[in-house]
Amino acid sequence: MLPEPLLSALLLVFITAIIAAAIAGLGTVLWIVLQLAAAPGVVVHEFAHAIACRLIGVRIHEVVYFRFGEPAGYVRHEQPERYHNAFVIGVAPFLVNTVVAFGALLAFADLVTTTGIVTPSNGVFPAVDPGAASRELLVGAVALAWLGLAIGVHAFPSTGDANALWAQTRTRWRRSPLVLLGIPFVLVVYVVSLLSWLWADVLYAIGLLLLAFAVVGSPLV
Template sequence: MLPDPLLSALLLVFITAIITAVIAGLGTVLWVVLQIAAAPGVVVHEFAHAIACRLTGVRIHEVVYFRFGDPAGYVRHEQPKRYLNAFVIGVAPFLVNTVVAFGALLVFADLVTTTGIVTPSSGVLPAVDPGAASRELLAGAVALGWLGLVIGVHAFPSTGDANALWAQTRARWRRSPLVLLGIPFVLVVYVVSLLSWLWADVLYAIGLLLLAFAVVGSPLV
């Protein structure tokens, strides 16, 4: 029979291993759920890159609109021959995602305010009454709000987008002084991509939501 101290130590190790496995499993499940929830934003982001490549005549080698991995999506293309093409490809997701997200949030804001699901109040938060609409209408509203927010979150350029655009700028500015005119915009893209680590992308999506409510005449703040 094992000594009591050794038995206690083995039991502690066993319990710790079980707890670690459970936490790791829950973490994996949560990661998968978050990846699936964010998928529409990734798809629109990569779609914008792909469309920009086709519009500028830049050949695409491979497109992955969504996958479980890092990065969650990507577009591999040939090196753009013109700086303008590289710039358009780099900033396309910001423009496309913003327009699509804002459109979805506009419809969402109009729907929830006209049906009485959300009513602006004088308090900090608006009044929410899920029972003011049918389940189908409520589900549609939730889907619109979710799509608008996740697509808006992915409007920001990725670090890879910013690095690629900055590399193009550094390589071409001596040969084409006009590239210097684009440097302020490139710096903004680079800073914005870094700010995503500070949840600035989430704040941007929330800002689009607040703007949508203001446009439909029901400002939340």
Template sequence: MPVDVVLPVVALVFALAVLATAIIGIGTLCWFGLQLLTVPGVVVHEFAHKQACHLVGVPVLEVAYFRFGDPSGYVRHAQPDRYRKSFVISVAPFLVNTVVSLAAFLGVAILVTSVVGSPLSLELLADLRTVSSEVLVLAAVLGWLGLSVGMQAFPSTGDANTLWVRSRAEWRRSPVVLLGVPVVLVIYVVNLLSWLWADVVYAIGLAIIAFYAVGSVGL
């Protein structure tokens, strides 16, 4: 093969290799950044599972509050002897994460209100230019906590699977467990919609509620 043909081919292969390496590197960095973003939410989520186990008297075998892997965190516990215990353990993160996320967003809203007046003001972005860097950093940290924790509020598919198996096994003996079936379906649907950023939308919704609440009561 002529040299004038070989050199362009080699250059093209080399350029494609460099491009592929860059894309993989950028993808890895994005994944790593996303993992770091979710750290507070995962920790609160698993903490809620663990505390729920203690609340209902189910022994905890192993806890990973956060790790770089799939899943990002987990709580392994003994098999609950009653359906209601499984239900409490499974849905605890939704309640705890929602409360913590809402509290963080309320902190942001109150902080903004104390500095610029109303968090619902149309001139909010212009007013924020006059805010000190310390206040902006604190608001950013609280906002990160609110977003991260809110995004991790929904129970996982594994939690839904646990409830579904218990429901199928126990509904004849105790029909009241059927009341938990709609919750199981909601968990499945929300986890499916997470591909459409449903978890992010939920967290943003909590932020909107917090800002509206602070603005409406004039804190």
């Protein structure tokens, strides 16, 4: 029979292992949930890259609109012959995601205000009454909010987008001095992509939401 101190130590190790496995399992489930929640934004982001390539005649080698991995999506294409084509491909997601996200959030804001689900108040937060609408309308409202925020969060250029655009700028500015005019914009793209680490992309999506409520005549702040 094992000594009591050794038995206690083995029991403690066993319990610790179970707790660690449970935490790891919950972490994996949470990661999958977050990936799925962000999927619409990733799909629209990569679609914007792909449609920009097709519109300007840049051949696409491979498109992955969404996957469980890093990166969650990507578009591999040939190197554009003109700098402005590379610039268009790089910034296309910001424009497309912003327009699509704002459209969804505008529809959400109009739906919840006209049905009385959300009513601006004199306090810090608006009054929310889920019982003011049917279950179907609530589901529709949640879907619109989810799509708008998920797509808005992924409007910012990724680090890969910024790196690709900066590489194009460094290799072409000697041959075409006009490229220098685009450097301020490239720097903005690069800074914006880095700010995503500080949740600036989330704040941007929230800003689109607040703007949508302001446009429908029911500002939240």
